[in-house]
Amino acid sequence: MPRATVVIGMLGTTLDQGLAPHRWERWRPTVALGEHEDLRIDRLELLYSTAHEKLASVVIGDLDLVSPETRIVPHHFELHNPWDFEEVYAALFDFAASYPFDPEHEDYLVHITTGTHVIQICLFLLIESRHIPAKIIQTSPLPQKEMKIAGTYSLIDLDLSRYDKIAERFRRQSEMDAAFLKSGIDTRNSAFNAMIERIEKVGTESMEPILLTGPIGAGKSRMARLIYELRKRRRLVQGDFVAVNCATLRGDAAMSTLFGHKKGAFTGAVGDRNGLLLQANGGVLFLDEVGELGRDEQAMLLRAIEEKRFYPMGADTEKESEFQLICGTNSSLTEQVAAGRFREDLLSRINLWTFRMPALTERREDIEPNLDYEMDRFAEKTGQKIRFNREAKELFLTLATGRDALWRGNFRDLSAGVIRMGTLAGESRITMDIVREEWTRLEKGWQNLAGKDSRSEEDDARLLHSVIGEKADNLDLFDAVQLACVIRECRNSRNLSDAGRRLFAKSRRQKSNPNDADRLRKYLGKFSLSWEDIVTL
Numbered sequence: 001m002p003r004a005t006v007v008i009g010m011l012g013t014t015l016d017q018g019l020a021p022h023r024w025e026r027w028r029p030t031v032a033l034g035e036h037e038d039l040r041i042d043r044l045e046l047l048y049s050t051a052h053e054k055l056a057s058v059v060i061g062d063l064d065l066v067s068p069e070t071r072i073v074p075h076h077f078e079l080h081n082p083w084d085f086e087e088v089y090a091a092l093f094d095f096a097a098s099y100p101f102d103p104e105h106e107d108y109l110v111h112i113t114t115g116t117h118v119i120q121i122c123l124f125l126l127i128e129s130r131h132i133p134a135k136i137i138q139t140s141p142l143p144q145k146e147m148k149i150a151g152t153y154s155l156i157d158l159d160l161s162r163y164d165k166i167a168e169r170f171r172r173q174s175e176m177d178a179a180f181l182k183s184g185i186d187t188r189n190s191a192f193n194a195m196i197e198r199i200e201k202v203g204t205e206s207m208e209p210i211l212l213t214g215p216i217g218a219g220k221s222r223m224a225r226l227i228y229e230l231r232k233r234r235r236l237v238q239g240d241f242v243a244v245n246c247a248t249l250r251g252d253a254a255m256s257t258l259f260g261h262k263k264g265a266f267t268g269a270v271g272d273r274n275g276l277l278l279q280a281n282g283g284v285l286f287l288d289e290v291g292e293l294g295r296d297e298q299a300m301l302l303r304a305i306e307e308k309r310f311y312p313m314g315a316d317t318e319k320e321s322e323f324q325l326i327c328g329t330n331s332s333l334t335e336q337v338a339a340g341r342f343r344e345d346l347l348s349r350i351n352l353w354t355f356r357m358p359a360l361t362e363r364r365e366d367i368e369p370n371l372d373y374e375m376d377r378f379a380e381k382t383g384q385k386i387r388f389n390r391e392a393k394e395l396f397l398t399l400a401t402g403r404d405a406l407w408r409g410n411f412r413d414l415s416a417g418v419i420r421m422g423t424l425a426g427e428s429r430i431t432m433d434i435v436r437e438e439w440t441r442l443e444k445g446w447q448n449l450a451g452k453d454s455r456s457e458e459d460d461a462r463l464l465h466s467v468i469g470e471k472a473d474n475l476d477l478f479d480a481v482q483l484a485c486v487i488r489e490c491r492n493s494r495n496l497s498d499a500g501r502r503l504f505a506k507s508r509r510q511k512s513n514p515n516d517a518d519r520l521r522k523y524l525g526k527f528s529l530s531w532e533d534i535v536t537l
Helices: 021-025 027-034 049-067 085-098 117-128 164-181 190-205 220-233 251-259 295-307 332-340 342-348 364-382 390-401 411-425 433-451 455-475 477-491 496-503 514-526 530-534
Strands: 004-010 044-048 071-076 104-111 133-140 152-156 210-213 241-245 284-288 324-329 353-356
Touching: 004 027, 027 044, 027 049, 027 104, 027 117, 027 133, 044 049, 049 085, 071 390, 085 117, 085 210, 117 133, 133 295, 164 190, 164 220, 190 210, 190 220, 190 353, 210 220, 220 241, 220 284, 284 514, 295 342, 332 455, 364 390, 364 411, 411 433, 455 477, 477 496, 477 514, 477 530, 496 514, 514 530
Parallel strands: 004 044, 004 104, 044 071, 104 133, 210 324, 210 353, 241 284, 284 324
Antiparallel strands: 133 152
16 A cells, blocks of 8 residues: 655645635645645645634635645644744644654655744754654745746755765764864774764763763863863853862862852851852853762752752852753762762762773873874973984883883873973983983882872772672671772773783783683672673662
């Protein structure tokens, strides 16, 4: 059975006019729909107001004469003001929501020629959003000398993915935006590149909060600003980028900094103050180290996210602020929820889009392009264009990409290293001696940090409770320490195999065919855990 063609259209109160016999001498778009020999219309859904009942009756009768195979279904469609966008869109939306579309058996066309410009725009939006699963049919008259009253028609499909040139343009725009988020760095790590593509899509299509996790120096702050700049370029925000490190906020100063205060709200409040939330109105608010916020600030932040309203300290009236929130953290908020230090409802609200910025040790193939980027930044800041001797660069990259390179400060370490080497090189090239001196400095710093990186039994207990719950209480101290170490190593690794190589770095040398992933999988199985259980928490 052939598919039926259904047209949805408004009665043209001006273009469809004509009651006298000479009406057949003029082009009338609704009647002309039925006059095209190559366009069979099985059903016309005609929308009009009761005020134009007489005209509708004439148009329906004339259309029945020229196209008797077309069944015409009249719909009373009342608008108080057909030029009021809100009223028109709501009425057409309700019509589309209640209409029994059957796209499996029928093809739909929306006649876009008649109706006010507001009606045409609203129909366009509903088609583009697929609330009306249709193509557009646009009709137009021919010059009078051609004497063809039917005129012409054209069909337009708003599924833009069908148009190769448009799809290619969208693809190029997406690639340019992704390159912008990478600061133009030609990164090679496939997992990182895939994450950037997802951030580009989310950053340009969603206003929901974004949570950036990962170790210190992995680039969370820079990524937050780049997301803002991308949205600014796309004209999706007009306001400012407002950032604060929550670890620096304590007591009344935290409330005042974020939400503002009225004069006299606390000792030292000598005048009114607008907080950062109000300053970020229309823009982006970046809360770095969000896990450091106090419980009271967390509660107020949750309400501000959901309702876009909040009370400044000491105020009786609310303030409103429409901002996009980006949060950063280098700690596990899940662990903090388990320890009672972070609100579970706030975490649920801010981790709709969560992206983990990987450590530099997880992207060793990206060290070389990032090294070139840092050298270009140094040249911009100082006016000195520095270069390595060939042997010096080979040595630096060999050391930097080796397993012994800890990069505890991640990109901050790399940036600081380039600044030091560039400064020592002056106008000349970076030599082997400069590289060796810098590497000694880096290693010494990492060793000093390692001595301060001890963790307490309480830290291990909180981590284990966040992963295995009450089962942690029944673990021997030996098992608890070992499992906590394994969990942390997994969360700092790219995949199961990478974690296994780190954990079994010594014993694997004694095996002819080491299968680190399988060894680690079996170890986790003792505790009924999988890789996904650990890294997705």
